[in-house]
Amino acid sequence: MVARAELPSPDNPQAALAAVVALRRLANQLERAAVDHALRDGWTWAQIGQALGVSAQAAHKKLAHKKDHS
Numbered sequence: 001m002v003a004r005a006e007l008p009s010p011d012n013p014q015a016a017l018a019a020v021v022a023l024r025r026l027a028n029q030l031e032r033a034a035v036d037h038a039l040r041d042g043w044t045w046a047q048i049g050q051a052l053g054v055s056a057q058a059a060h061k062k063l064a065h066k067k068d069h070s
Contacts, residue, residue, distance in 0.1 A: 035063045 008015035049059035
């Protein structure tokens with residue numbers, strides 16, 4: 001279960017935009033970890049792309065590391 005934090009109000013742009021940056025970083029970390037796990041479990045780039053709502057090529061281009069798992 002993920003702890004629910006109070007989001008800053010858009011009336012405070014500095015706090016709100018800092019929260020956007022933090023959320024993007026967290027989302028990217030979670031996405032990369034999940035993709036790494038999926039690849040270790042034998043998922044294809046087509047499956048990963050479908051789960052993320054993008055093409056296999058788009059998922060691979062964004063998330064493949066220099067040392068590809070496929």
